[in-house]
Amino acid sequence: MTTPVGRRERKKAATRQALADAALNLFIAHGYDNVTLHDVAEAADVSTTTLLKHFPSKEALVFDQEADQKAALVAAVRDRAPGTTIPRALCVHVKRVRIHAGGSDARYSQFAELVKTTPALSAYAHRMWMRHQDALARAIAADTGAPSDDPRSAALAHFALESAALAHRATDPEQAVEAAFDLLEHGWENPAAKPGAARP
Numbered sequence: 001m002t003t004p005v006g007r008r009e010r011k012k013a014a015t016r017q018a019l020a021d022a023a024l025n026l027f028i029a030h031g032y033d034n035v036t037l038h039d040v041a042e043a044a045d046v047s048t049t050t051l052l053k054h055f056p057s058k059e060a061l062v063f064d065q066e067a068d069q070k071a072a073l074v075a076a077v078r079d080r081a082p083g084t085t086i087p088r089a090l091c092v093h094v095k096r097v098r099i100h101a102g103g104s105d106a107r108y109s110q111f112a113e114l115v116k117t118t119p120a121l122s123a124y125a126h127r128m129w130m131r132h133q134d135a136l137a138r139a140i141a142a143d144t145g146a147p148s149d150d151p152r153s154a155a156l157a158h159f160a161l162e163s164a165a166l167a168h169r170a171t172d173p174e175q176a177v178e179a180a181f182d183l184l185e186h187g188w189e190n191p192a193a194k195p196g197a198a199r200p
Contacts (some may be wrong), residue, residue, distance in 0.1 A: 007027055016054045016064070018044045023061035028110050032058075032118040052126040062115065066076035071133045072097065074139040086140055090160045091181035099127075099173045118169065133157050159184055 022043035024090035026035045033142065037058055041051045055061045080089035101108065115121045137157035141150040163180040 001120060012054075014048070015044070015046060017100060019051055019054055020047065020064055024111060027062065027114055027118075032062075032121060033116065038050075042166060044056050057124075061119055061121060062111075063125060063128055066128055066131070069097075069129065070135050070145060073132050073136045077136070077139045077143055084154070086143065087144060087160070087181050087185040091163075094160065094164055094167075094181075097175065122168075130161055133161055136161065156184060163196055 017038060023035070023040045026039055026043060037051055038048050040061060041048045044051070048049075075090050076093035077086055081087070101112075116127055133154070134157075137146050137150070137154040140146075140156055141148050141153040143152075144153065146153055159180070163177050166174045166180055167173035
């Protein structure tokens with residue numbers, strides 16, 4: 001049985017959504033650096049003080065899915081199909097949420113372009129994404145029966161998440177993510193090395 005959402009909670013959620021929508025509209029129309037918090041508050045018909053109660057910073061107006069991101073990463077490990085390795089499950093997840101998110105939706109494309117072309121937003125998005133490293137490492141350790149502070153689990157979590165940043169810098173993002181996870185799953189092998197050749 002679900003608990004009904006009260007009027008106050010609905011009003012808060014509506015205000016939060018109105019602020020996020022107003023911010024994104026203004027940022028896309030005028031550029032992130034040319035819009036102030038006051039501009040966003042005015043567009044949503046609230047005070048700047050009210051805005052700051054919902055969003056602690058200008059960057060936070062653009063991103064409102066941190067808890068969902070963490071839950072989805074943990075679920076990618078915990079709920080993966082039988083026979084699927086952890087690196088493969090994370091590879092599929094990273095490609096889905098960091099490369100193919102939004103599909104052909106024009107609004108999402110505008111959002112993605114805004115983040116990509118605004119250094120402050122790119123940096124914030126990366127910091128937010130990387131904050132899930134510890135939760136992901138614990139999920140990997142729990143799944144494999146390793147201690148919660150297992151360094152191998154921590155390393156896999158770190159580099160799995162960093163693959164998203166690699167993808168955003170690459171000409172072919174999907175290929176970049178596949179290469180990163182191939183390395184994580186199978187280890188490094190010098191493609192130029194030949195049997196009997198000296199090690200580089």
